[in-house]
Amino acid sequence: xxxxxxxxxxxxxxxxxxxxxxxxxxxxxxxxxxxxxxxxxxxxxxxxxxxxxxxxxxxxxxxxxxxxxxxxxxxxxxxxxxxxxxxxxxxxxxxxxxxxxxxxxxxxxxxxxxxxxxxxxxxxxxxxxxxxxxxxxxxxxxxxxxxxxxxxxxxxxxxxxxxxxxxxxxxxxxxxxxxxxxxxxxxxxxxxxxxxxxxxxxxxxxxxxxxxxxxxxxxxxxxxxxxxxxxxxxxx
Numbered sequence: 001x002x003x004x005x006x007x008x009x010x011x012x013x014x015x016x017x018x019x020x021x022x023x024x025x026x027x028x029x030x031x032x033x034x035x036x037x038x039x040x041x042x043x044x045x046x047x048x049x050x051x052x053x054x055x056x057x058x059x060x061x062x063x064x065x066x067x068x069x070x071x072x073x074x075x076x077x078x079x080x081x082x083x084x085x086x087x088x089x090x091x092x093x094x095x096x097x098x099x100x101x102x103x104x105x106x107x108x109x110x111x112x113x114x115x116x117x118x119x120x121x122x123x124x125x126x127x128x129x130x131x132x133x134x135x136x137x138x139x140x141x142x143x144x145x146x147x148x149x150x151x152x153x154x155x156x157x158x159x160x161x162x163x164x165x166x167x168x169x170x171x172x173x174x175x176x177x178x179x180x181x182x183x184x185x186x187x188x189x190x191x192x193x194x195x196x197x198x199x200x201x202x203x204x205x206x207x208x209x210x211x212x213x214x215x216x217x218x219x220x221x222x223x224x225x226x227x228x229x230x231x232x233x234x235x236x
Contacts, residue, residue, distance in 0.1 A: 006063060008059040008141070008145070009056050009057075009059045009060045009063075011145070011148070012052065012055040012056045012059070012148050013056055015052065015055070015148050015149070015151065015152035015155075016052040016053075016055075016056060018152050018155045018156050018159065019048065019052060019151070019152060019154075019155035020155070021155070021159055021163070022154065022155030022156060022157070022158035022159045022162070023045075023155060023158060024162075025162045025163075026158065026162060027041065027045060038094065040087070040090045040091060040094050041091070041094075043087050043090065044087040044088065044090065044091045047080070047083050047084045047087040048084065048087070048151070050080055050084075051080060051081075051084050051151065052148075052151070054073055054076075054077060054080065055144065055147075055148050057073065058070055058073060058074070058144070059141075061073070074134070077127075078131075081124070081127050084123075085120060085123070085124050088116065088119070088120040088123070089116055089120060092112075092115055092116050092120070095112070095115075096109060096112055096113065096233075099112060106230075107221065107226060110220070110225070110226050110229035110230055110233070111220035111221055111225070111226070111229070112220070113220075113229040113232060113233065114212075114215075114216055114219065114220040114225060114229065115216070117212035117215070117216070118209075118212045118213050118216055119150050119151075119153055119154065121212070122146075122150050122205075122208050122209045122212070123147050123150045123151060125208055126143045126144070126146040126147040126150065126205055126208070127143070127144075127147050129143040129201070129204070129205075130143035130144045130147065133201075138195070138197075138201075139197075139201050142186075142200075142201035142202055142205070143201055143205065145186070145202075146183075146201070146202065146205035146209075149179060149182055149183065149205075150179070150209060153175050153176075153179055154175075156174075156175045156178060156179075157171045157172055157174075157175040158171075160174050160175065176213055179209070180206075180210070183202055183205065183206040183209070184206070186202045187200055187202045187203055187206070190202065
């Protein structure tokens with residue numbers, strides 16, 4: 001493992017802590033009855049917890065030269081990631097149904113259908129890129145880091161909302177800004193340490209993440225997206 005990334009488990013640990021704190025008031029503090037929550041919330045929580053544990057454990061195994069165990073857990077991720085992705089989509093779908101039940105305007109609910117493109121889809125893309133580059137450790141590691149950054153976003157946003165009483169738009173704005181700065185900081189760090197890439201994986205990840213997070217500002221309210229989203233919800 002590269003010298004600068006030997007403490008990677010701590011980085012993923014911070015992401016796990018952010019996620020726990022962010023979801024504490026709305027989920028973990030409700031243990032064991034979890035009043036008002038559905039099975040989908042528990043399904044998503046278990047999948048997310050397993051993924052975060054895997055992120056923390058994998059660099060520890062590499063640091064300890066436990067390559068066989070690292071590869072075995074990596075193969076387990078082939079099952080876990082599809083489950084994780086589906087749980088994210090189901091969580092969004094549950095939120096969509098809640099908006100419909102609350103009688104929110106159709107244009108608003110259809111605009112919300114775009115939301116998974118800002119984190120669920122980038123997460124899946126980063127994981128696929130990590131697997132495609134599993135024999136190139138430097139690239140593999142950076143795409144896994146990128147997946148962790150994206151996964152930490154919702155927890156960070158909820159910290160701003162539930163602990164700092166920010167409204168949802170301000171919280172999303174702060175979450176997006178911090179995510180952007182983390183990606184930029186990692187790109188600068190690699191440049192400073194003269195890492196040789198034709199295109200730095202963090203730069204690719206930033207573009208993949210940035211495009212939908214810019215589009216969500218205006219695209220979900222366009223007639224094009226509204227028609228696409230309406231077709232999608234009617235199909236489901």
